[in-house]
Amino acid sequence: MPDQTPFPTYMKDVLLRLKKQLPCRDNEVSMLLSLFGEPQHYSYPSILIYGHRATGKTFVTQTVLQELKLPHAFVSMVECFTPRLLFQQILSQLSSLYPSLDEEFHCETLNDFIRIFRQLSTSNVLDQQTVYIVIDQAEVLRDMDANLLPGFLRLQELVGGNITVIFLTEIVWEKFRPNTGCLEPILFYFPDYTKAELQQILCKDRHPEFSDDLYATYINILLGVFYAVCRDLCELRHLAALNFSKFCEPLLKGEVRESDTHKLWRSIEPHLRKAMQTVYLREVSSLQWEMMQDTKEETGYLKGLSAYTHVDLPYYSKFLLIAAYLASFNPARTDKRFFLKHHGKMKKVTFLKKHEKTSNHLLGPKPFPLDRLLAIFYSIVDSRVASTANIFSQISSLVTLQLLTLVGHSDQLDSPKYKCTVSMDFICAIARTVNFDIVRYLYDFL
Amino acid sequence: MSKRKSKDDSLSIGECISLVQKILRERICCQKSNGKPFGVEMQQKHLLELLKRTVVHGESNSVLIIGPRGFGKTMLLNSVLTELLGMKHIKGNVLIVQLNGLLQTDDRIALKEITRQLNLENVIGERVFGSFAENLAFLLEALKKGDRNSSRSVLFILDEFDLFAHHKNQTLLYNLFDISQSAQTPIAVVGLTCRLDVLELLEKRVKSRFSHRQIHLLTSCDFKQYVIMFQQQLLLPEDFPDKSFAEEWNQNIRFLSRDASVEEILKKHFFLSKDFRSLHLLLMRVLCRVTVSNKTIKPADLIEASHLCTMDSKANILHGLSVLELCLIIAMKHLNDVYDGEPFNFQMVYNEFQKFVQRKAHSVYNYEKPVVIKAFEHLHQLELVKPMDGPSVRIQKEYQLVKLLLDNSQIMEALQRYPQCPTDVKQWAASAFA
Numbered sequence: 001m002p003d004q005t006p007f008p009t010y011m012k013d014v015l016l017r018l019k020k021q022l023p024c025r026d027n028e029v030s031m032l033l034s035l036f037g038e039p040q041h042y043s044y045p046s047i048l049i050y051g052h053r054a055t056g057k058t059f060v061t062q063t064v065l066q067e068l069k070l071p072h073a074f075v076s077m078v079e080c081f082t083p084r085l086l087f088q089q090i091l092s093q094l095s096s097l098y099p100s101l102d103e104e105f106h107c108e109t110l111n112d113f114i115r116i117f118r119q120l121s122t123s124n125v126l127d128q129q130t131v132y133i134v135i136d137q138a139e140v141l142r143d144m145d146a147n148l149l150p151g152f153l154r155l156q157e158l159v160g161g162n163i164t165v166i167f168l169t170e171i172v173w174e175k176f177r178p179n180t181g182c183l184e185p186i187l188f189y190f191p192d193y194t195k196a197e198l199q200q201i202l203c204k205d206r207h208p209e210f211s212d213d214l215y216a217t218y219i220n221i222l223l224g225v226f227y228a229v230c231r232d233l234c235e236l237r238h239l240a241a242l243n244f245s246k247f248c249e250p251l252l253k254g255e256v257r258e259s260d261t262h263k264l265w266r267s268i269e270p271h272l273r274k275a276m277q278t279v280y281l282r283e284v285s286s287l288q289w290e291m292m293q294d295t296k297e298e299t300g301y302l303k304g305l306s307a308y309t310h311v312d313l314p315y316y317s318k319f320l321l322i323a324a325y326l327a328s329f330n331p332a333r334t335d336k337r338f339f340l341k342h343h344g345k346m347k348k349v350t351f352l353k354k355h356e357k358t359s360n361h362l363l364g365p366k367p368f369p370l371d372r373l374l375a376i377f378y379s380i381v382d383s384r385v386a387s388t389a390n391i392f393s394q395i396s397s398l399v400t401l402q403l404l405t406l407v408g409h410s411d412q413l414d415s416p417k418y419k420c421t422v423s424m425d426f427i428c429a430i431a432r433t434v435n436f437d438i439v440r441y442l443y444d445f446l
Numbered sequence: 447m448s449k450r451k452s453k454d455d456s457l458s459i460g461e462c463i464s465l466v467q468k469i470l471r472e473r474i475c476c477q478k479s480n481g482k483p484f485g486v487e488m489q490q491k492h493l494l495e496l497l498k499r500t501v502v503h504g505e506s507n508s509v510l511i512i513g514p515r516g517f518g519k520t521m522l523l524n525s526v527l528t529e530l531l532g533m534k535h536i537k538g539n540v541l542i543v544q545l546n547g548l549l550q551t552d553d554r555i556a557l558k559e560i561t562r563q564l565n566l567e568n569v570i571g572e573r574v575f576g577s578f579a580e581n582l583a584f585l586l587e588a589l590k591k592g593d594r595n596s597s598r599s600v601l602f603i604l605d606e607f608d609l610f611a612h613h614k615n616q617t618l619l620y621n622l623f624d625i626s627q628s629a630q631t632p633i634a635v636v637g638l639t640c641r642l643d644v645l646e647l648l649e650k651r652v653k654s655r656f657s658h659r660q661i662h663l664l665t666s667c668d669f670k671q672y673v674i675m676f677q678q679q680l681l682l683p684e685d686f687p688d689k690s691f692a693e694e695w696n697q698n699i700r701f702l703s704r705d706a707s708v709e710e711i712l713k714k715h716f717f718l719s720k721d722f723r724s725l726h727l728l729l730m731r732v733l734c735r736v737t738v739s740n741k742t743i744k745p746a747d748l749i750e751a752s753h754l755c756t757m758d759s760k761a762n763i764l765h766g767l768s769v770l771e772l773c774l775i776i777a778m779k780h781l782n783d784v785y786d787g788e789p790f791n792f793q794m795v796y797n798e799f800q801k802f803v804q805r806k807a808h809s810v811y812n813y814e815k816p817v818v819i820k821a822f823e824h825l826h827q828l829e830l831v832k833p834m835d836g837p838s839v840r841i842q843k844e845y846q847l848v849k850l851l852l853d854n855s856q857i858m859e860a861l862q863r864y865p866q867c868p869t870d871v872k873q874w875a876a877s878a879f880a
Contacts, residue, residue: 364845
């Protein structure tokens with residue numbers, strides 16, 4: 001299929017240029033061109049292109065439309081968060097194709113949009129060619145007014161002109177369909193790149209100072225580490241660009257020759273593994289990572305974002321938080337055993353026979369009432385604490401810090417329920433600062 | 447001159463193909479029907495008679511055309527309207543107002559649109575009207591005065607009629623039906639809808655004013671008719687400039703519809719749905735494959751097009767996941783099996799995955815927890831897992847309860863098709879208890 005030029009009206013050199021610009025996407029380009037047809041022919045009212053992130057949906061569509069000089073408007077739904085912005089952007093992009101028509105459009109509703117569009121398409125050259133409206137991140141359209149998505153799907157019929165709307169999205173079409181149905185678009189899948197294709201594309205931006213083969217080796221090693229976790233082309237390109245200087249370091253020093261792939265692999269592989277834990281997760285910013293490489297510091301020496309979890313809290317707040325954690329992760333029936341001085345004998349059996357599923361650290365925090373929090377708080381704090389307004393305001397300020405959350409917003413004053421939303425590590429660090437052995441009080445670790 | 451004429455008779459192959467594309471694309475994309483609508487003669491006669499009575503005799507009517515999507519409601523109406531407007535004495539005597547429930551989302555917009563379509567903007571000008579009904583009455587009054595001899599009749603066509611029933615108090619519908627019952631201006635209200643229970647949406651007072659005339663488009667076409675429909679959509683018209691090419695093309699189409707493999711595919715689509723639109727989707731894809739080097743439609747083209755039409759989109763998405771994400775999905779599948787479809791959180795999935803890594807697999811899959819969380823969030827973004835409670839409930843992302851939106855068979859099939867799937871992952875997926 002790719003060797004046939006689908007339509008004689010398109011210049012051969014344009015098609016060749018497209019092929020060069022869009023590697024590994026020949027099939028999709030020719031499918032897209034055959035769907036578009038000749039400029040003056042009708043195309044299908046709506047096309048939905050779906051596929052994974054970074055599979056070239058936007059890039060291919062935009063390049064094809066630009067290279068063939070087809071009249072089109074390109075909008076991203078993330079930018080246009082109200083219908084009005086969406087309409088105005090489409091109209092102003094289309095009218096800018098024809099400079100004679102230059103005015104501010106005021107349209108609030110789909111009705112106005114269609115009316116202005118009709119005027120535009122009858123008074124212009126627009127009606128001789130298919131006009132394309134490309135809507136990127138089309139999944140946002142579902143959450144806007146209910147008439148927008150069906151309206152755009154049958155825009156051709158509503159306007160009565162030669163219009164095709166192209167939706168680009170990551171989500172499958174089944175999740176778009178409104179419950180009273182709509183005009184079905186032509187579905188078009190952009191397949192993910194295979195490993196070989198990824199390699200081919202990544203090798204394109206090689207470093208001019210080094211040979212092709214060396215860069216190909218480097219990409220091969222990089223894919224070997226990251227391919228099982230990440231197939232996002234953008235992410236991989238970014239990682240490739242970041243770590244290449246480290247890869248060439250032994251070469252520049254003259255320790256290793258280019259042909260000695262094994263030694264190069266040995267030097268870069270641990271470095272890449274470290275990158276997965278830091279740069280890939282955005283723990284360390286790319287700039288910091290590059291600086292670390294330049295100064296030859298031990299990578300990973302810098303503390304990442306997640307290392308800054310330590311929060312300084314007042315003394316009673318700490319105890320309140322600990323009490324909340326205990327109340328969240330311990331069942332209420334064990335309170336007597338943990339916090340009462342003269343509790344009776346516990347049956348050993350209940351503690352030994354614990355199913356995994358019942359472990360609270362697997363299921364997450366349970367909600368607890370305020371009274372229980374206070375009871376545990378008073379029993380773990382040694383000194384006598386008066387229940388002043390301060391204590392209660394500290395509880396509500398813990399809620400605003402999102403260390404606690406209020407569950408069920410029904411009752412603010414009378415017996416509110418809370419959940420503790422901090423991690424195990426965090427609470428252990430806090431308990432250590434007040435010399436409280438929290439693990440001894442946790443039911444799961446008994 | 448004669449030379450030119452002979453040239454016109456036989457176009458070059460490129461021009462022929464281009465013309466074929468033009469004709470067929472117009473037919474498929476903008477529903478320009480060739481000839482009469484198919485199998486709805488009775489309904490057409492009924493509707494035509496009704497509208498004629500409004501226009502000629504000044505009788506007010508209301509009717510609802512009900513049928514599933516893609517069964518030719520608009521096509522029926524359009525063919526009736528063209529027939530009606532083609533008649534003598536009628537053309538200047540009737541005004542058509544077309545409204546669409548998608549565009550006129552409330553009554554104010556609808557009223558403005560009616561004013562615009564009746565060309566009454568200059569009359570209304572800056573006048574402020576008291577009530578909605580007054581406004582509408584004025585509109586129709588103005589219509590009466592416009593033509594001195596006799597009042598012109600108005601056809602109101604309400605597409606997506608069920609959406610109009612969601613307007614506040616159904617004022618527009620009430621007034622339209624009320625005028626059709628009482629006022630003198632002859633109007634016909636034609637509603638098109640795909641909801642069978644549309645009458646239940648109407649208020650009692652609105653319902654009582656509606657004439658309860660319904661035209662149902664629930665086609666009872668069988669497979670033989672479906673094949674004829676398929677043929678009819680692809681045949682070139684009589685007035686195609688290049689006679690010999692058209693002859694050849696039509697011959698091929700007739701031959702095609704008798705082909706066994708084509709019949710099988712058509713049967714498959716017929717069993718899925720009988721409407722025009724899904725047939726058009728198939729034909730559009732077939733048409734895309736017609737080029738200069740591929741002049742005629744072959745059964746292979748249809749097979750390929752049908753394959754593209756019926757692809758499972760979730761399987762496609764699963765195909766592009768990374769191995770880690772696939773492992774998480776398998777872990778979720780196991781949780782689903784063991785706990786019988788109970789919702790689960792990330793911590794449980796991670797625990798399941800850890801068990802697999804420690805016992806079964808070699809340590810290659812031993813990724814740190816944040817990396818796994820990132821993979822989990824990607825699944826979330828692709829909407830393969832759905833959170834059980836709304837986004838307003840604030841909880842750590844490890845403990846948010848989610849549900850898997852995939853079927854077991856889908857997962858197993860995706861595993862089969864997955865390129866270079868590690869064997870231990872495959873075995874883990876197959877084993878019932880992890």
